[in-house]
Amino acid sequence: MKKYVLSLALVGASLLGASELKYQEFDGFKSPESIFVDKNSVYVSNVGEKLEPLAKDNDGFISKLDKNGKVLEHKFISNLNAPKGMMEVVNTLYVVDIDVVRGFDLKSKKEVFNLPIKGAIFLNAIEKLNDDTLLVSDTGTGLVLKVDLKAKKYDELLKLDIAKFGGPNGLYLDRKNDKLFIAGYHPDGASGGVVMSYDLNDKKLSVIKNEKEAYDEIVPYENALLVSSWGENLNGVIYRLEDDKALKLDLPSIKGPADIFIEGDTLWIPKMVEGKILKVELKN
Template sequence: MKKYILSLALLATCALAGELKYQEIEGFLSPESVFVDKNAVYVSNVGKKLEPLAKDNDGFISKLDKNGKVLEYKFLSGLNAPKGMKEIDNILYVVDIDTLKGFDLSTKKEVFTLPIKGAIFLNDIEKLNDTTLLISDTGTGIVHKIDLKTKKYDELLKLDLKEFGGPNGLFLHQNLLYIAGYDPSGVSGGMVLSYDLKNKKIQVIKSEKEPYDGIVLKNNILYVSSWGKDLKGVIYALNLKNKSVKKLDLPLIKGPADIFLDKNNLWIPKMAEGKILKVELE
């Protein structure tokens, strides 16, 4: 067991000519999402098989330090296919197919459970405030608004799956909710959008349809992950000011899922490879 755990912390740091400096962390099982708080890094693992909707009880959350060292491989276990995460008041909230769960980070006990009626593919979480979460359901096209105190929820918006794809990744900045679209049927792809919480208007940022997944914002640049074609994933940098689009110069990424930006470090789950990339942005 000790040898196995050590292998999980195998790190490779590379900086080839023209490429960003990155670190690769191996040993995960279909890692879907990364969340970083002030103390640690959390990685949601869907399980041995890349089956994001399978209720097979083999999903778990890994805990790492910020250097990428695995502190506890199965920090939280007994989940099905955990995906997006968010921490509020020392409780780590995680979506698990059709249920929102919360775990006390000190005791690891499950302290919150809320099944979402009609949910198909709960995917990402964003925080509106300390008592309200926004949760995407890629399967129905709905972004749910969850009141953590009352355990009541309603529909913030519903995307047309054929036109935009279902909401996958979410990122909230001021009054704009940025959305990475993903077609759950795998046919037409999705778009990159913004939704104004005040006037309730949708704006298309990237209309080229692809299987987009994660989305973050830094200095007016949206970083968006796409699974691409034939598992040749990319990370786009979309400049919101000059409307330019470029791909980050990174090695092949098979299944870049729900990315996270911690200061200048972009954490990228390579879901189909069982690895995490930690990329130092310029």
């Protein structure tokens, strides 16, 4: 683990301002894709030794850390293929694993839920609609699915035109306004996607950032949205979207900022290509 102090700048066409922020870097992970934080712990999904997000090689796992970044159990849950997005619901940690939604009891670590998704290609993110229902994105098919945890069934919520919007990758549900925010990522890894919102009531899809990039995850912060992007030539970026502006957070080099997580003023960022995670304090 390394500790640093950095200058956080909001960058648009020019430098808008800066202040010193603290961050910590932790290494020893194997292609970390997603981070999930609950009341007591931090969970990191590891795709495996090689960055092969579609390989069914059984070398994926989930690490468990404390809030200070100390690894409590490197392979808290093992024997996965290429685990990505996670969500906790009533003491069960759900994780998407290529084409299956799986759930593990957080106390016993036993698998208590397993739902294969027929035709799925690249399940990526999980968002909780309620304690009985998850929303799951499939970047490869353009689908966002509603998964009924009790009935162990699923149906289609929406389907994106991948060529136009990219596949749905990151998800954030604004429950107050019944809007689902979506970070688009084209499954070819090059064509890019856009950032969107989907109204759960009138089913309207709106683009809120139309510059095409490899967007990965989207989270709320204050009155804004933070969106991770793989950028160009693995120069990863975290954007702050607010008042029709897209401002860059001035952070250290991030190669592969995948499924970020926000907890209060703390932003957790997986550096997927580097096998590290970053913990950034957005306020001193």
